[in-house]
Amino acid sequence: xxxxxxxxxxxxxxxxxxxxxxxxxxxxxxxxxxxxxxxxxxxxxxxxxxxxxxxxxxxxxxxxxxxxxxxxxxxxxxxxxxxxxxxxxxxxxxxxxxxxxxxxxxxxxxxxxxxxxxxxxxxxxxxxxxxxxxxxxxxxxxxxxxxxxxxxxxxxxxxxxxxxxxxxxxxxxxxxxxxxxxxxxxxxxxxxxxxxxxxxxxxxxxxxxxxxxxxxxxxxxxxxxx
Amino acid sequence: xxxxxxxxxxxxxxxxxxxxxxxxxxxxxxxxxxxxxxxxxxxxxxxxxxxxxxxxxxxxxxxxxxxxxxxxxxxxxxxxxxxxxxxxxxxxxxxxxxxxxxxxxxxxxxxxxxxxxxxxxxxxxxxxxxxxxxxxxxxxxxxxxxxxxxxxxxxxxxxxxxxxxxxxxxxxxxxxxxxxxxxxxxxxxxxxxxxxxxxxxxxxxxxxxxxxxxxxxxxxxxxxxxxxxxxxxxxxxxxxxxxxxxxxxxxxxxxxxxxxxxxxxxxxxxxxxxxxxxxxxxxxxxxxxxxxxxxxxxxxxxxxxxxxxxxxxxxxxxxxxxxxxxxxxxxxxxxxxxxxxxxxxxxxxxxxxxxxxxxxxxxxxxxxxxxxxxxxxxxxxxxxxxxxxxxxxxxxxxxxxxxxxxxxxxxxxxxxxxxxxxxxxxxxxxxxxxxxxxxxxxxxxxxxxxxxxxxxxxxxxxxxxxxxxxxxxxxxxxx
Numbered sequence: 001x002x003x004x005x006x007x008x009x010x011x012x013x014x015x016x017x018x019x020x021x022x023x024x025x026x027x028x029x030x031x032x033x034x035x036x037x038x039x040x041x042x043x044x045x046x047x048x049x050x051x052x053x054x055x056x057x058x059x060x061x062x063x064x065x066x067x068x069x070x071x072x073x074x075x076x077x078x079x080x081x082x083x084x085x086x087x088x089x090x091x092x093x094x095x096x097x098x099x100x101x102x103x104x105x106x107x108x109x110x111x112x113x114x115x116x117x118x119x120x121x122x123x124x125x126x127x128x129x130x131x132x133x134x135x136x137x138x139x140x141x142x143x144x145x146x147x148x149x150x151x152x153x154x155x156x157x158x159x160x161x162x163x164x165x166x167x168x169x170x171x172x173x174x175x176x177x178x179x180x181x182x183x184x185x186x187x188x189x190x191x192x193x194x195x196x197x198x199x200x201x202x203x204x205x206x207x208x209x210x211x212x213x214x215x216x217x218x219x220x221x222x223x224x225x226x
Numbered sequence: 227x228x229x230x231x232x233x234x235x236x237x238x239x240x241x242x243x244x245x246x247x248x249x250x251x252x253x254x255x256x257x258x259x260x261x262x263x264x265x266x267x268x269x270x271x272x273x274x275x276x277x278x279x280x281x282x283x284x285x286x287x288x289x290x291x292x293x294x295x296x297x298x299x300x301x302x303x304x305x306x307x308x309x310x311x312x313x314x315x316x317x318x319x320x321x322x323x324x325x326x327x328x329x330x331x332x333x334x335x336x337x338x339x340x341x342x343x344x345x346x347x348x349x350x351x352x353x354x355x356x357x358x359x360x361x362x363x364x365x366x367x368x369x370x371x372x373x374x375x376x377x378x379x380x381x382x383x384x385x386x387x388x389x390x391x392x393x394x395x396x397x398x399x400x401x402x403x404x405x406x407x408x409x410x411x412x413x414x415x416x417x418x419x420x421x422x423x424x425x426x427x428x429x430x431x432x433x434x435x436x437x438x439x440x441x442x443x444x445x446x447x448x449x450x451x452x453x454x455x456x457x458x459x460x461x462x463x464x465x466x467x468x469x470x471x472x473x474x475x476x477x478x479x480x481x482x483x484x485x486x487x488x489x490x491x492x493x494x495x496x497x498x499x500x501x502x503x504x505x506x507x508x509x510x511x512x513x514x515x516x517x518x519x520x521x522x523x524x525x526x527x528x529x530x531x532x533x534x535x536x537x538x539x540x541x542x543x544x545x546x547x548x549x550x551x552x553x554x555x556x557x558x559x560x561x562x563x564x565x566x567x568x569x570x571x572x573x574x575x576x577x578x579x580x581x582x583x584x585x586x587x588x589x590x591x592x593x594x595x596x597x598x599x600x601x602x603x604x605x606x607x608x609x610x611x612x613x614x615x616x617x618x619x620x621x622x623x624x625x626x627x628x629x630x631x632x633x634x635x636x637x638x639x640x641x642x643x644x645x646x647x648x649x650x651x652x653x654x655x656x657x658x659x660x661x662x663x664x665x666x667x668x669x670x671x672x673x674x675x676x677x678x679x680x681x682x683x684x685x686x687x688x689x690x691x692x693x694x695x696x697x698x699x700x701x702x703x704x705x
Contacts, residue, residue, distance in 0.1 A: 085531040102512055104505075154547065180548055184579035185513060187586050187650070193551035216502070 001116045003027040004045040006036030006062060007078065008054050012101075016049065019105045020112070033057030040066050045073055047116050049108075052079035052090065060093040067094035074115040078103070087183060106217040110169040117165060128163035131223035133202060133210055135163050144202055154179070155198050162211065162221040171218035195219055231410075238406035245398025249391045256390070260383035264376065268355075271307075271371040275356050278308065278369045286361065295321040298367075309341060309354045309370035315362070327368065334358040334365045338373070353377065412441055416448070428456045472514055472648065480507035517649040524576070524656035532573045535683045538612050539564035541574065542605050545581045549589070553601060556589055561602040568605055568612045571683040572661050580657040583650035584616040584676055592620030597672050612680045619673035628667040654678070 003020050005027055007013040013029045020027040028045075030036035033054040040048055040062065048066075052059040063075050077095040079086060087098045096118065097111050128135045132145045140156060142149045151159065158179050162170055172191040176182050195211070203209045212220050232238050278301065286294045298312045298321040310322035319325060328339035338355045356370020419432045431452060434445040487500020546562040553560040570577075581603075588601045597619025604615045623631050623638065631638050632655050654676070658665045663680040 088532060100516075102508075104509075180544075182548070182578055182582075183575050184582065185516070186548070186582050187513075188549075188552055188589065190548055190552045193555050194548075197551055 001025045001046040001112070002044060003047050003049060003112060004030065004036070004039055005049045006030045006033065006040070006054065006059065007049065007051040008032060009051075012051075015105070016108060019109060023109055025112075033059065033062050037062045037065055040071065040073070041069060043071055043073070047112050048073055048075045049112070050075055050077055050095070052077055052081060052086075060090065060095075063094045074118055076108075076111055076115055078108075106169065107171050107173060110171045110174060110218060113168040114165050114170070114174065117168065128160070128166065130163055130166045130221050131208065131210055133163075133221075135159060142202070144206065149201055151198075151201060154194070155201065158194060158198055159202065159221075162219065165221075167220070167222045169214050169217045169220050174218070232403065232406065235406045235410060237409045238402050241402035241405055242399065245395060245402060249394040249398070252394060253387050253391045256383065256387045260380055260387070263383070264380050267376045267379075268373075271355060271373060271376070274308075275369050275371055279357050279359060282367065282369060283359070291361075294367075298322050307372040307375075309356060309368070309372055311368040313364075313366040317364075317366075322368070324368065327365070328354075330358050330365070334360050339368075339370070341370075409441070416445060420448075423452060428452070428459055469518055472518070473511065476507055476511045476514065480504055480511065483507060514649065517653055521649065521653050521656045524653075524660050532575070533571055534574065535569055535571050536574055536577075538568040538570045538572070538577075538614070538680070539566055539605050541578060542581060542603060542614065545578055545585065546603050549582070549585045553585075553589060556593065557599050558589060558592070559600045560585075561600060562604070563602070564605045565607045568607055569683045569685075570612055570661070570680050572680070576657045576660065580654045580678070581614075581616070583654050587650050588616055588618035588620070588674075592618035592673065595620035595673060607682075608679070610682055612682055614678040614680065615675060617670045617673060617675040619670065622669060622672055622674040623667055625669070631667060632665060651676075 003025050005013050005016050005020075007016070007029065008031050010031070013031065017027040017029055028039065030039050033056045036048075036050065036054070037057060039045075048063075050059045050062055054062070057065075059077060059079075063077070066073070066075075074096045075094065076097045076099060077090040078099055078101060079090065080101045090098045096115055099108060099111060126137050128137070134143045135156075136142075137160065142151055142156065142159065158175065161175065161178050172189065173185070175191050175195075176186070195213075199209075199211045203211055208223075210221055210223060212222065214220050282294060282297060285297045295312055298310045301308055302310045302321065302323040309324060311319070311324040311327060312321040313327060314320040317327075324341050328341055330337060330339060334357075336355075336357055338353060340351050340353055342349050342351050344350055352372055352374040354370040354372050354374075356368060358365050359367040359369065361367055416432050419430055423430045431449045432445045434442055434449065436442065483500055483503045487497050487504070490496040490500060542564055543562060546560055550560050585601065585603070592599070592601065595618070599619070601616070601618050603617075604613075606613045606615070627638055631651055633652075655665050657663075658678050658680070661680055663678050666677045666679075668675040668677060
């Protein structure tokens with residue numbers, strides 16, 4: 001994936017750039033809004049990371065101008081402003097995801113992966129398959145090795161989100177945001193218990209587990225060892 | 227107070243204006259009295275001259291020139307300020323108390339003239355007003371009245387006006403200076419006191435002298451205000467002390483972990499573990515910081531951005547469902563009872579977080595309790611209100627601590643030993659306040675019962691939107 005980082009803080013920009021490169025992506029840095037807009041308009045990037053407060057042209061204006069120019073590239077907004085309203089404003093301006101500083105690199109990487117996949121044709125798929133696990137979005141049926149598995153509605157949505165991002169790390173915050181639509185941080189790790197319940201239903205009794213815990217990051221569903 | 231400051235002083239300027247105004251009025255009144263008296267005196271002397279002239283003319287017509295001369299001589303002798311002169315046919319003095327015909331400007335008739343009285347060194351020139359009358363076609367008879375005394379009286383009146391005004395102004399000026407000095411000195415005392423307070427001595431007070439005049443009342447009112455400010459400042463100090471404690475302790479732990487890892491001679495995995503603990507601590511600090519920031523922003527602003535009409539019962543069921551597995555894992559029964567159709571105007575994220583905090587707290591504190599392992603959540607309809615209750619059977623909060631626990635940024639001692647920011651309840655209070663709600667803590671016998679009363683949304687406000695939302699949710703559920 002080619003990622004453009006529009007961020008004026010040199011250290012944060014290079015930290016993110018190194019992290020992306022280590023995960024096998026290419027990343028370029030623009031240190032102000034105007035350069036960022038210029039590079040973004042070239043249309044060669046798969047994902048943009050845009051800081052909200054930039055010297056010169058601010059982040060939201062960069063995104064709005066890109067959208068006005070018809071560029072649909074997924075954008076993740078990085079911001080020190082974490083209020084609920086700020087998130088809404090950011091998403092309204094054309095951002096696709098919103099991450100508050102200070103952030104964990106694993107969180108940022110997981111979100112970039114998810115954003116990069118969002119435009120892939122998988123989005124429209126009606127069936128997700130991971131190994132011998134099949135989820136049918138139309139009939140709301142889940143089968144493992146041909147055997148039907150009964151899931152609660154929330155468990156179904158949890159599995160759906162994990163399978164849409166199969167092979168990618170999904171963080172607890174991403175699950176809370178996308179499955180429950182909560183943008184706050186519950187002090188207890190409520191998500192872990194939901195995931196372990198789901199795991200009990202889809203992996204229990206099977207030799208090969210599909211739902212893996214990625215230490216220090218989150219979860220991943222995939223066929224094979226984590 | 228220097229002359230320049232004096233001129234700038236409002237009191238001085240106002241007093242002086244009043245004094246000048248009074249002096250002007252006094253002068254005008256006295257002047258008017260003088261002018262009127264003068265008019266009366268002039269009129270009476272004119273009348274006397276007129277009646278004299280009539281009498282003399284009648285004498286001349288009736289009894290002839292010699293009789294006239296006789297009458298003039300008689301009148302000249304009587305006192306009363308009469309001035310007479312009668313010339314013979316040759317122009318020489320025939321009778322009267324003037325030695326010659328006075329200089330008369332203009333034609334015979336009414337006029338003012340000067341004449342001399344007395345002889346030698348005692349001779350004085352005086353003024354008189356009267357008539358010059360022609361006899362046989364020549365001006366030969368003068369009838370007048372002395373007006374020198376009247377003029378002197380008028381002059382005295384005018385002099386006294388000038389002098390009186392000058393004295394009044396001088397006294398007024400002195401009075402203004404004294405009054406403004408007195409008031410200025412009291413205001414200066416107030417300024418000095420407030421300068422001291424501004425310099426940081428919040429216990430300072432403005433001097434008050436029990437006179438109960440307006441300045442004294444002002445001073446006492448300002449002192450009441452200062453007492454209130456002092457109290458608020460003490461509150462802020464307490465809050466910042468709490469914040470400092472909440473952030474410094476984990477920062478210290480973070481530093482300790484980093485230092486311990488750095489000094490660990492084993493290297494490798496020991497360093498890795500140390501760094502992981504550092505990151506964990508940093509995450510905790512970020513959480514605390516975010517919570518503090520959120521509470522501060524909620525407290526500061528009454529923003530209703532992001533507010534929507536939402537079904538409170540649904541939200542409660544939603545959050546309860548999120549926590550149900552965790553509760554079960556910890557051996558708790560999560561009991562959720564809701565009245566349907568309670569619509570509130572709220573920020574879903576904030577209200578959700580407040581509810582999550584309450585359930586989180588209940589799980590955390592009730593764990594140590596000996597009561598039944600049950601947490602009950604309920605939303606009930608009250609008149610115009612929704613009553614949201616989260617109750618546990620933990621150790622609860624003692625009655626004397628309940629009020630304190632609801633105060634901003636206050637952590638009770640029992641929360642410091644448990645994980646978490648300890649700011650959960652503070653956030654709940656801030657969120658409730660933003661929604662015009664009230665939080666109360668009650669005894670659940672045993673345990674803690676947190677009650678949030680929220681105003682229900684007025685019917686008609688965005689209900690169409692809500693209907694749509696519910697319909698679409700129903701759709702998804704069925705789908």
